[in-house]
Amino acid sequence: xxxxxxxxxxxxxxxxxxxxxxxxxxxxxxxxxxxxxxxxxxxxxxxxxxxxxxxxxxxxxxxxxxxxxxxxxxxxxxxxxxxxxxxxxxxxxxxxxxxxxxxxxxxxxxxxxxxxxxxxxxxxxxxxxxxxxxxxxxxxxxxxxxxxxxxxxxxxxxxxxxxxxxxxxxxxxxxxxxxxxxxxxxxxxxxxxxxxxxxxxxxxxxxxxxxxxxxxxxxxxxxxxxxxxxxxxxxxxxxxxxxxxxxxxxxxxxxxxxxxxxxxxxxxxxxxxxxxxxxxxxxxxxxxxxxxxxxxxxxxxxxxxx
Ligand SMILES: NC(=O)c1ccc[n+]([C@@H]2O[C@H](COP(=O)([O-])OP(=O)(O)OC[C@H]3O[C@@H](n4cnc5c(N)ncnc54)[C@H](O)[C@@H]3O)[C@@H](O)[C@H]2O)c1
Numbered sequence: 001x002x003x004x005x006x007x008x009x010x011x012x013x014x015x016x017x018x019x020x021x022x023x024x025x026x027x028x029x030x031x032x033x034x035x036x037x038x039x040x041x042x043x044x045x046x047x048x049x050x051x052x053x054x055x056x057x058x059x060x061x062x063x064x065x066x067x068x069x070x071x072x073x074x075x076x077x078x079x080x081x082x083x084x085x086x087x088x089x090x091x092x093x094x095x096x097x098x099x100x101x102x103x104x105x106x107x108x109x110x111x112x113x114x115x116x117x118x119x120x121x122x123x124x125x126x127x128x129x130x131x132x133x134x135x136x137x138x139x140x141x142x143x144x145x146x147x148x149x150x151x152x153x154x155x156x157x158x159x160x161x162x163x164x165x166x167x168x169x170x171x172x173x174x175x176x177x178x179x180x181x182x183x184x185x186x187x188x189x190x191x192x193x194x195x196x197x198x199x200x201x202x203x204x205x206x207x208x209x210x211x212x213x214x215x216x217x218x219x220x221x222x223x224x225x226x227x228x229x230x231x232x233x234x235x236x237x238x239x240x241x242x243x244x245x246x247x248x249x250x251x252x253x254x255x256x257x258x259x260x261x262x263x264x265x266x267x268x269x270x271x272x273x274x275x276x277x278x279x280x281x282x283x284x285x286x287x288x289x290x291x292x293x294x295x296x297x298x299x300x301x302x303x304x305x306x
Contacts, residue, residue, distance in 0.1 A: 003029035004273035006091075007058050009079055010070035011035040011044055013157075014093055018068060019045065021265035028269045030068070034058035055079065059086050066091065066116070066276050068269070072164040073098050073171065080106040080117075089116035091272045095174040096286060098166035100294035107286025118272045121178045121284040121292075123236075125267040126260060128251045132240065133183050135247065142244030147184060147216075148223035149176040149238045152230035162203060168210045168226050169193070169300040170293065176224040177299075178284060178292040179238065186216035188295040193303040200229060212299040224299070233257065 003026060008015050011033050022028050031048070034055045035041045041051055052058040058067075059082075066089040069079050077097045083090050090110065096103040096119055110117035123129055135141055151172050156162065165171035181187065196209035209227040216222055236252035252260055271282040 001027075001277070003027055004276055005029055005031045005063060005065045006269070006273075007032040007034065007064040007067040007088075008049070008070060009034045009055050009058070009067055009083075010072070011040050012037075012070065012072075013161075015068075015070035016044070017262070018070065018265055018269065019047070021262040022269055023047075025266060025270060027273045032058050032061065032064060055082060059083075059088075064088065066272070069093055072161070073166060074164045077102045077106055081109065084109050084113050084115065087113070087115065089272075089276045091118045091120065091269065092289075093120040094178075094289065095166065095170055095293050095296070096289035097293070098170055100290050100297050103286060103290035103293045107290055110286055116272070116275045116281065117286050118268075118275060118281055119284040119286060119289045120268065121175065121182075121288065122261070122264040122268050123175060123179045123251075124182055124283050125264040125271065126251050128249050128260075129179070129183070129238070132238065132247060132249050136183055136240065136242075137185070140245065141240060141242030141247065143242060144184060144220045145241045145243070146221045146223065147180050147238065147240050148225070149179055149236075150225045151176055151236045152225075152227035152234075154230055154233035156201070156203070156208065156228040162206050167206050167300055168195075168208075168228065169212070169296040169303070172226045172228075173210070173212065173224055173296045173299060174289070174292040175236075176226070177295040178288055180216070180222045180224070181288070181291060182284070183238070183240075184216060184218075184220055184222075186218050186220055187291065188222070188298075189215040189217060191215075191295060191298045191302060193299040195303045196227075210299075210303055212303075214295070214299075234261075
């Protein structure tokens with residue numbers, strides 16, 4: 001089968017990660033890129049893709065089967081709307097906007113078009129997490145008392161990113177909220193949370209660390225721990241305590257963190273290609289994004305004591 005011809009909207013930090021992950025894929029070929037910033041265009045590696053200064057130019061050139069959305073989070077909804085009007089299947093980076101209402105609008109719009117819509121919660125393609133999910137679903141760990149998810153990044157993102165990404169629970173926490181729903185099959189109930197008062201560089205509206213604790217729909221307790229600085233670099237782990245067994249899964253941890261991340265991005269895009277060609281969606285959908293954002297929003301409001 002010929003590779004899916006994918007257009008990339010936004011070639012910043014994450015867009016370039018996808019380019020690296022998909023280099024050499026037989027299933028997905030990034031054939032066009034829309035990137036308005038000249039510096040970002042000039043920083044792109046040499047490749048066969050056609051480079052456009054904006055989305056309109058990329059869509060106008062035609063020849064695409066689908067678009068990967070990697071624009072800043074507060075432009076996700078507008079970009080999804082434009083792509084829906086152009087009848088493009090979409091693989092959208094998380095969080096799908098910066099509010100649950102944004103994600104829900106995108107999800108409903110894409111459902112109405114009947115076009116494939118997948119969300120970039122790449123954790124769902126990490127083999128060790130897929131195995132952990134299977135152990136939970138099969139009952140091997142017993143009933144689950146607690147799922148604790150940790151995401152600590154090496155360094156905070158750029159100033160621009162911090163002001164366009166909704167804050168720590170929306171930007172980072174959606175991964176943990178989605179991962180917890182996906183691992184347990186349970187929904188988030190009552191949530192309590194705290195912003196941490198410690199910061200190397202205090203940033204208005206975006207603390208360097210935050211923690212949430214929640215009750216899930218079958219009684220499991222969920223913990224979410226987030227940090228923007230960690231001496232070992234970007235790390236993620238999840239701990240599960242059940243009535244029969246307990247598991248610690250350091251699924252993104254040096255020295256293999258990069259390998260795991262790029263392999264998951266590639267599997268995610270290749271699963272999206274199968275979905276565009278008629279297979280069932282394997283990754284997260286728009287309503288998953290809305291549910292993760294709704295939990296993240298409640299955690300952010302509780303921590304801010306709104
Ligand atoms: N899944 C993950 O683990 C993960 C990690 C990092 C970022 N992300 C997500 O990826 C998205 C982008 O984040 P980033 O770190 O790459 O940000 P970034 O600021 O580095 O890059 C965004 C790029 O989009 C470009 N852009 C802006 N408006 C555009 C438009 N209308 N059309 C085309 N391009 C446009 C900008 O010029 C910029 O180069 C965010 O939504 C973020 O949440 C996901």
